[in-house]
Amino acid sequence: MTDRASLTDTVPGRYWHHLDDGRIQCDVCPRFCKLNDGQRGLCFVRARQGDQMVLTTWGRSSGFCIDPIEKKPLNHFLPGTPILSFGTAGCNLTCKFCQNYEISKAREMDKLSSLATPEMIAKTAKAHGCSAVAFTYNDPVIFLEYAVDVAIACREMGLRTVAVTAGYIGDKARAEFFRHMDAANVDLKGFTDRFYHQLCSAHLDDVLETLKYLRHETGVWMELTNLVIPGENDGDAEFHEMTQWVHNELGPDVPMHFSAFHPDWKMMDTPRTPPETLVRARKIAMDNGMRYAYVGNVHDKTHSSTFCHGCGDILIGRDWYQLSDWNLDAHGACRSCGTHCAGVFQAKPGTWGPKRQPVRLMASN
Known part of the structure; x- marks a missing residue:
């Protein structure tokens, strides 16, 4: 795979077809x-x-x-390692609570952003000792062609790729996009169609289809994030229905992150999520058979750490993005009882810690 010869930011798109009335329909997402x-x-x-x-x-x-x-968040995929993260502009959802709205709602970002060829991205990630490259900040399904090209360049250099996505993607595009991903964190934003329709201009069923596809038809490591918004998706009944569905349809080993909302964009008058709400959601998930459930965007080692579902011992101590305890052997099993922990682990955890480091891309030559 080589860079686009012209380095233009406009390239032919895939997944569309002509309509009888002369229009063209984009088939990348269910919109x-x-x-x-x-x-x-x-x-x-x-x-x-x-x-x-x-x-x-x-x-x-x-x-x-x-x-x-861990910031993606991924708790069971190469813990403690650094990951090169980037996004582009735009989004195919209209979430009123978007916490990256400066990027996802941008209309002139392509004029302001930096040139970044796939080889430049892969080379920079490799040079900085990153474990992987993450497509994040805005949803990568909308820049599918670019994301796939970057993923190919990364794999050629021995790097993995991670998609941070809402999972709102069409079935044909879905197969190509995730074929090039090693891991994904999917935002399961709520568990009612009312929530998706009123706050995101989308539909829940399309996201659930993506989750089932990822779990049953790919080898992509998947974790789920639920941003808990007071008064919108924070009821016990919804937590029960969501976690029961995940357990029954995806299985008990899919990690779930219940993350705290902070006021942003069009929901500035909505209060922050009380930490006790996150703890309650986590307990409901565990009571419904989920083996790995976490609170996010808060300091809480007890409810952010990974515990063995066999003996109950702590496997990975974690406070937000900082790791402490490590009780996994070289094969990803509990050192105390030998029970396997679901995930993708190295023999030893990474030591990157919680720091965030802006970087400039290296030239491709």
Whole structure:
């Protein structure tokens, strides 16, 4: 795989078809935007130009940082290691609570962002000792062609790739996109269609189809995040229904993160999530058979750490992004009782810690 010869930020898009009325329908996500010439989809980065669909942000990024992999959040995928994180502009959802809205709602980001070819990204991640590259900040499904090219370049250099996504993607595009990913954290934003429709302009069922596909038809390591918003998705009945569905449809080994909301974008008047709500959600998940459930965006070692479901001993001590205890053997099993812990682990944990380090890309030559 080589860089685009022209280094242009507009490249032909995939997953679209012509309609009888002369419009073109984008099939990347279930929104199925239908466009006349010159129009853009709701995501803003996929557009019709002439007789084809194009991606307008190939090779452009909103910036790069090295993060702890726990920030994605991923607690069972190469713990303690650094990951190079980046996003582009735009999004195919309209979440009123978006905590990256400066990026996801950007309309001129492609004019302001840095040139970032796939080889430059992979080379930079490798040089800084990163375990993987994460597509994050905005949803990578909307820049599928670019994400796939970056993933190919990363694999050629022995790096893994992580998608941080809402999982709102069409079935055909889904297969190609996740074929190139090693891990994914999927935002399961709520468990009612009312929540998805009113706050995100989307539908729950499409996300659930992605989750089932990932779990049963791929080898992608998956973890789930539920941003708990007071008055919107924080009821015990919803926590019960969600965690029972995850247990029954995806299995008990899928880690679930219940993360604290802070006021942002169009929900500035909504209060922060009380820590006790997160603890309650975690308990409900565990009571419903989930083996790994965590609180997020708060300091709480007890409810952020990983415990053995066999003997109850602590396996990975964790306070937000800082690791402490490590009681896994070289094969990912509990040193106390030998019970296997689900995940992708190295023989020893990484030592990156909680720091966040902005970086500049290295030249591709």
